[in-house]
Amino acid sequence: MVFDSPIIDAVTRARRWSPFLSVVLQREPEMAAILEKGALPALETLARDLTDMAMPRRLRLERRRLALRVAIGDLAGLDDLTAVTHALSDFADRALDAAIVTAIAERTPDAAPQGFVAIALGKQGSRELNYSSDIDPIFLFDPVTLPCRPREAPEEAAVRIGKRVVEILQARDGDGYVLRVDLRLRPSPEVTPIALSVDAALSYYESLALPWERAAFIRARAAAGDIALGTRFLEAVKPFVWRRALDFGAIGEIRGISRRIRDHHARGQAFGPGFDLKRGRGGIREVEFFAQIHQLIHGGRDPALRVPATRDALEALATAGWVDAEEAAALVRAYTLFRTIEHRVQMVDDRQTHHLPTGDALDGVAKLHGLENADAVLELLRPHVRATAASYDALDPEDSDSLSFDRDHLASQLSLAGFGDADVATQRIEQWRSGTYPALRSPAARSALEAVLPGLVAALGKAPDPQGAIVRLDRMLARLSSAVNFFRLLEARPALARLLGLILSHAETLAEELARRPELFDGLIDATALDPVADTATLAREMAAGADYQARLDHVRRVVGEKRFALGTQIVSGASDPLVVSAGYARVAEAAIEVLAEATITEFSGSHGTVPGSELIILALGRMGGGALTHASDLDLIYLFTGDHLAESDGPKPLGAVLYYNRLAQRISAALSVPTASGPLYEIDTRLRPSGTQGPLSVSLEGFARYQRESAWTWEHMALARARPVFGSPAARAAVDTVIGDVLRGDRPVRNVVADAIAMRAEMAAHKPPLGPLDAKLLPGGLVDLEFAVHMVQLESGLGLDPNLRSAIAALVAAGRAPPEMLAAQDFLTRLLVTLRLVAPDAQPPRPATQTLVARALGLADWADVLASLDRTRQEVATWLADVEGARP
Structure with missing residues (x-):
């Protein structure tokens, strides 16, 4: 129990300015007496004398006492916003869990309370519940483990359990109520039952969910009931929420919600009495949307950003460098103040309202908070509202003027944008709008096109070659199977349209790659994409993902494709010296060799084991050996192995060393060169191996040394001057380097x-x-x-x-x-x-x-x-x- 004089002042303000708290103080005289002595009861003591009551009444009384305890702790300044929202959220979890346990026990008394879970969304999911919040759960069940009555279908049982849970929580009597429950965030609430099977929910989120529905899972948590079931569901749904190649429609949808809220609540947007703290311009929702938009953009690649609470998310984004630290701190301060004043408004009558009252009632809210009058609370809020609105406006500027559908007017707009031959550009845009290209046939695609066209035209018009850029873009769109995500990306990141203009103006090589794999452009959303690439070890760690061999191949191709595309963009944009880019291309290739060789060896050894006392070495020559590739370079490789060439592998299907390493080399070459669903990788050239195409693909180090010392031609020794081991243990690499050094220094046939x-x-x-x-x-x-x-x-x-x-x-x-x-x-x-x-x-x-x-x-x-x-x-x-x-x- 905490003793503090501000508690007495808080109780006085509560009695004077909050009708709801005044009534609760009267109905809880023992607790009121404790508070009026300057003591603050511990949260865990509030329900100690209620254990013998029926569960619904016990929860209602505990909620009433919690409302008083939290309000006084808040008003006294002893509990910060985090403590307040956590206390409210934790009670909601307990109450929801108790209601589920009770609902199941009433129907099947001897059954374990399993197979039914409540997934908390919104502010309960992030442990940020308002003082008078409702909760937004999704009820899910497992047909196999859910307790059912005889001859009762699990679907029927789940719905009845769900209805009973809602009844327990929402029923009102003289003691009040427990919680208001809103089930409208479940999939297709207009047609689905209030409880869904886990499989049905997963199927919905995988294939049918709208972007905003997936975004809601940023703040999802298994809160009550069968927590293990809920955890498994959230793990399964995670790939559809956090997407590495992001569906930028989700961002547009969130922004669209924000704009509709602004329009619908226009009266609440004018700051002053009556201002909507939640939905108004510069209010709570815009802080939340600001954080969530950045989380959706970057969270697919950075799991550290997948935090549900708004303030935690802003701090994580600032730490990761995606949001300016000062701006994030300002938004955190604003959010804290908005939520605190929102709680004051709700404390007055325990109503779920977010509007500042008007007239004398606003004076009352100010005095409840400890301020002199309405003007004081408005002045406290005003700078934070302005700063929040400015931050969100910078993230989501007002829509640009759309491009006309009238041909003459469109041509005039394009001419002003910088297109010397406006007729060509007009024809292209009319072609896109006609929907004749497969990627532009759907209403969603054409809607995305219209949203991005003004900014795209402006960027292409300022490109070095506007005509060439729009013609190449046209060729690209003609080849795409879908363009929605590509357009949404450009809409979400307008600065990328300038890079696109440069690529289309200058680099047909990159434009062709983009037409084949538009997801390559996603890699440019990261500002570091235009920095020099990391060292080989770091790149290898980034590439080393994938649950199985095929997944590893696909992952390496995705990473290499993005890195090579970004390196090419560095040259086109003037961000890097071509010499630096050339070395970067080589580091990316070396990391790919390392990761895929390791993966292939692991896969191969599962059938054939390993050759004792032996290992594979990969020798790079040419530009790869010299560590200076171009965008189009192939890889000149030689495969060697150490140890006895007469040895045999120790696996279930043993092979002699020569055959073992030749087959392994074939597998590695295929891993490095064969296209998969994620695209191609490298052309592999092994013609520089001993005896060229007539020789085996892999030779022993001893055989290689003998060949170089006794039989190799001058041109082979010249090639050897640019040889470098890129795979193998340090000892094996050193052995190869020794052979190469000896040969180049003269241990070879005497020739002119x-x-x-x-x-x-x-x-x-x-x-x-x-x-x-x-x-x-x-x-x-x-x-x-x-x-x-x-x-x-x-x-x-x-x-x-x-x-x-x-x-x-x-x-x-x-x-x-x-x-x-x-x-x-x-x-x-x-x-x-x-x-x-x-x-x-x-x-x-x-x-x-x-x-x-x-x-x-x-x-x-x-x-x-x-x-x-x-x-x-x-x-x-x-x-x-x-x-x-x-x-x-």
Whole structure:
């Protein structure tokens, strides 16, 4: 029991300004006497003398005492909002549970109270009940375990139990009532019974539920009855609530509810006497919607955001960086004040009202709160209402002017938006509106289109190539099977429309990927998508999900697809240096190799066991070996294994080591390359293995070493200069590195490296000419020539033996074996190659707008500077290559 003088003041205010509390004080004289002495009873003592009463009356009396105890603790400032709402919510849980137990016992006295659960939604679900709240449960039952009378169907029994529960809680007598119960949040309340089987509910939420119905489960909790049954249901329904590839219709639906509330309660939106604290502009609902919209957007990817209570959600969002910390704190303060004053309003007459009263009644509420008059309570609320409205308005701005359906007016709007040839854009939009494309046939799709069109047109009109952007968007929409989520995403995140305009203007490669897999765009909702990707270990942890092997394959493809798409977008948007992006592509690929190789080995060993004293090593060569991929790069891999090649695996279906590792390598190659429902991954090239396509897919490390030392050709040793182990234990990787280092430093057949390289380069030039005038790789003086020069010097000197081309050149420059300008040449040619693979994969000059992008990516002033730099760089590389070739013995 707590003693405090503010309790006496609170009792005085309650008697004077709250008719309801005044009556309760009269009807509970013993408790009133305790309070008037400055003592506050502990919550757990309120029902100690009621245990012998019939359950319904006991609950009514406990609720009356709880209302008094909570009100005085609140008015005295001894119980904060959390304590108040938790006390009210916990009582609701107990009462609901007691009613369920009683309803079952009345019908089947000897049966255990199981098979029937109440899922709390709304403020009971988040333990935030109002002082005079009703509760919004969903009644579910398990037909197998629900106690039934003889020859009674479970469905019938469940409905009767549910009706009895409601009767117990809502019945009024001279002692009042327990709780008001609202069952309208159950699935299709106009046609469904008040209690549903768990399976029927799951089926509804999986396939038929409206977005707002799924969003309601943000605050869902198994509150009473068979808690284990409710927990299983909530776990099963979770994937339909928290979606990684979010149904952005849910966000639009929540915003639509907010707008309808604003319209319907227009009188309550003008701040002043009569203001609706719950539904008014800048009120309680807008704080809740603000939090829930962010939770729906990000909670599918971040489980830490799936917290039901509004203030907890805001704090979690701020901690995760999705909401500004100061704004979140301001909303928490506002919500706390709004709910506190709302409780004062409800304490007056124990009515579920949310409006500030008018006239003298508002003075009474102010004095109940301890303020002087109505003006004081309004001034206390006003800044918080304004700040909340501003926060929500920024999240959900007023609708833009819609685009006209009149052809001439639409053309005029498009012309003003920036479309030079407004007729082309007009034709495209009319085509979309006609619903001839499969993705735009449904009313929902066309509604989503209209909602996003104004912002989309504005963004595309400001794009570098508005005409090209809208034509590519048209091609994309023509290929989609559904466009609703895509439009909802753009509506929910208007800034993404600018990125879409850049992608469609510049990067046909990305636009084609988006047309095939529009869910790739979801990855851009995370602001960190335009940051450099994480290290390989972090990426691998992100990819390592999936309950089974197929799920793991699908998950890796989703993550890799999103990461590669985001990396391409970084170049198009100018967010990152192409050299940084190139390294990022390689880290993503290396993480995918690690995760899928591990998963495949685990899967394979289930049938064939493992080869004792042996393990698989994956060696990357080419651009992957050098850790610098482009968007279109394939992966050059060699599979090796350690140990005795004559050994045998120890599984149920044993295999000899050679066959074991060849089959395993085939499985890994398939895991890395075969498309699944989540899309393709990488093209795998294993032709650089010993003996090429004529040799086995996997060879022992011993065989590999012998081949490289005795039989490999010069071109194979040149390829080895960019080899790097990307899978295997540290000891196995070190063993491979030792073999490679020994071979490159001279433990190989004596050959005329320069002569062999010259012949090989001539053959390559004859059979693989440049794609176009901008082919940074194959043009004379391009990257291939630079690589040839580097590899010839490496093999002749044993210096600069680093698989990363830039690091190798830096070492050769430091040793005086390469001109200093080769570093800049490598950087320029790599940036050009990585950028053009996205925006001009045919190596032809792109459109003027894209030429500007390329110049910016290369850090140059304009397109003329790009061409001049390409000519100069090629001449420098060609000169050095000629010098290296001329230095042959």
